[in-house]
Amino acid sequence: MKQRIFILVLxxxxxxxxxxxxxxxxxxxxxxxxxQSKWESLDPHVASxxxxxxxxxxxxxxxxxxxxxxxxxxxxAESWERSDDGLTWTFHLRQGVMFSNGREMTAADVKWxxxxxxxxxxxxxxxxxxxxxxxxxxxxxxxxxxxxxxSPSATMPASIAANKSIGIMAPESLNDEGxxxxxxxxxxxxxxxxxxxxSLRLERNPDYWxxxxxxxxxxxxxxxxxxxxxxxxxxxxxxDWIFTIAPQNLAELQADxxxxxxxxxxxxxxxxxxxxxxxxxxxxxxxxxxxxxxxRQVVCDFAFFGLCEPVQGxxxxxxxxYFPYSPYxxxxxxxxxxMEEAGYGDGFxxxxxxxxxxxxxxxxxxxxxxxxSEIGITVTxxxxxxxxxxxxxxxxxxxxxxxxxxxxxxxEDYFYLQHRTGQGLNFTGFSNPEFDALVDEGRTLDDFAAxxxxxxxxxxxxxxxxxxxxxxxxxxxxxxxxxxQGYAVRPDSANNFWTVWLDNQ
Numbered sequence: 001m002k003q004r005i006f007i008l009v010l011x012x013x014x015x016x017x018x019x020x021x022x023x024x025x026x027x028x029x030x031x032x033x034x035x036q037s038k039w040e041s042l043d044p045h046v047a048s049x050x051x052x053x054x055x056x057x058x059x060x061x062x063x064x065x066x067x068x069x070x071x072x073x074x075x076x077a078e079s080w081e082r083s084d085d086g087l088t089w090t091f092h093l094r095q096g097v098m099f100s101n102g103r104e105m106t107a108a109d110v111k112w113x114x115x116x117x118x119x120x121x122x123x124x125x126x127x128x129x130x131x132x133x134x135x136x137x138x139x140x141x142x143x144x145x146x147x148x149x150x151s152p153s154a155t156m157p158a159s160i161a162a163n164k165s166i167g168i169m170a171p172e173s174l175n176d177e178g179x180x181x182x183x184x185x186x187x188x189x190x191x192x193x194x195x196x197x198x199s200l201r202l203e204r205n206p207d208y209w210x211x212x213x214x215x216x217x218x219x220x221x222x223x224x225x226x227x228x229x230x231x232x233x234x235x236x237x238x239x240d241w242i243f244t245i246a247p248q249n250l251a252e253l254q255a256d257x258x259x260x261x262x263x264x265x266x267x268x269x270x271x272x273x274x275x276x277x278x279x280x281x282x283x284x285x286x287x288x289x290x291x292x293x294x295x296r297q298v299v300c301d302f303a304f305f306g307l308c309e310p311v312q313g314x315x316x317x318x319x320x321x322y323f324p325y326s327p328y329x330x331x332x333x334x335x336x337x338x339m340e341e342a343g344y345g346d347g348f349x350x351x352x353x354x355x356x357x358x359x360x361x362x363x364x365x366x367x368x369x370x371x372x373s374e375i376g377i378t379v380t381x382x383x384x385x386x387x388x389x390x391x392x393x394x395x396x397x398x399x400x401x402x403x404x405x406x407x408x409x410x411x412e413d414y415f416y417l418q419h420r421t422g423q424g425l426n427f428t429g430f431s432n433p434e435f436d437a438l439v440d441e442g443r444t445l446d447d448f449a450a451x452x453x454x455x456x457x458x459x460x461x462x463x464x465x466x467x468x469x470x471x472x473x474x475x476x477x478x479x480x481x482x483x484x485q486g487y488a489v490r491p492d493s494a495n496n497f498w499t500v501w502l503d504n505q
Contacts, residue, residue, distance in 0.1 A: 037357030060167025086152030125424030126165035188498035225357035303364030316473035347376020
């Protein structure tokens with residue numbers, strides 16, 4: 001009897017131990033990843049598309065970082081402190097961090113990267129994250145950097161962790177024309193090859209500072225803009241990991257033993273952004289009429305098959321910055337009255353540009369076409385590639401853009417970047433002095449309750465003025481083959497591949 005028990009215990013030990021051993025990360029292999037859309041410039045200081053930043057996320061690193069639970073942690077900087085007057089943040093750098101070209105990163109490199117970011121000639125839409133052109137960056141010594149802003153910036157450590165526009169790259173990244181084709185970073189991967197916007201290969205950085213990482217030898221990235229084609233590529237074994245799925249196929253893919261699907265709340269919002277420099281969108285009554293004409297639950301259900309939360313402002317219930325102000329429940333009679341008051345009782349014609357590769361924007365535009373027709377607005381839908389959309393935003397040659405903002409980790413991300421007067425990514429042309437004063441004040445405050453009260457006022461102004469018509473906040477959805485291990489689906493939508501390994505070696 002004792003011998004039988006001993007054998008059973010031994011078998012259980014072997015089974016458990018063997019299973020544990022099998023789950024140990026394995027080094028090597030190439031992950032084949034399918035992106036949802038094509039990338040644009042790989043220069044972190046001028047890029048603005050999700051596709052670009054998801055590449056750079058594995059190439060460049062920031063001084064601070066959000067972990068998978070969205071906690072702010074040290075990264076290239078080991079510690080930091082703020083001056084008594086609140087104007088200067090001092091960051092103490094990690095020593096021995098190497099760029100992928102084999103050279104050690106120093107404070108001089110951090111200064112060069114951030115100086116280029118805030119230089120007005122660079123025209124970066126993310127310069128505001130460290131205070132803009134008036135900010136002074138000082139290399140105190142080889143491993144200490146001071147960032148001094150014109151007014152207090154209470155959220156600097158979190159702001160520089162938000163995306164890789166603040167990533168540190170080597171000055172050697174510049175080509176002969178002073179541009180960045182391929183950035184040289186300290187990240188786990190380097191860009192080994194790129195063919196326009198059709199394929200890109202990341203390879204392991206042999207000098208990466210985190211010992212043992214990344215596990216993968218390489219990541220091969222290909223854009224597949226059609227949802228169905230992208231899913232078929234995964235199911236057929238042509239790729240190992242895909243950016244997202246068609247939401248209507250969630251249940252089917254979850255039931256497929258050869259596919260892993262995971263979701264997460266997403267720090268984002270989908271919207272229709274209006275060109276306030278053109279009539280009739282320059283009239284707030286027209287914008288409000290458009291907002292009143294919508295049933296957002298229907299838009300959410302049709303565009304993203306219910307994997308979303310309807311919103312009337314930029315924030316959803318999944319963020320601490322949620323504001324429940326919701327004045328735009330569907331009211332066709334009120335919408336028509338506003339149109340009449342603004343002098344557009346007979347309606348007008350407009351063009352909506354959704355984004356190719358983001359099929360929910362095309363489906364959503366089709367719903368908006370029907371709903372706007374009820375108040376006399378005739379819509380023409382013209383989908384465009386992401387790069388074309390960004391160009392249209394830059395030159396103001398559009399009526400309405402239908403897309404999303406992601407990675408919104410702080411109130412600044414919801415309100416400042418896209419809406420403050422003069423910001424590079426404020427493509428609608430919205431300008432309101434009271435709103436500007438509030439978001440400027442919000443940046444100086446440490447206390448959450450005080451900041452919340454300030455941004456609550458800013459939120460109401462923004463929603464009332466309606467430069468954006470907010471639609472819904474969708475869930476983050478990713479899918480991969482079962483042998484892909486170690487990938488975390490994050491609320492900020494970041495694709496971090498350095499902890500990924502393949503269990504099919």
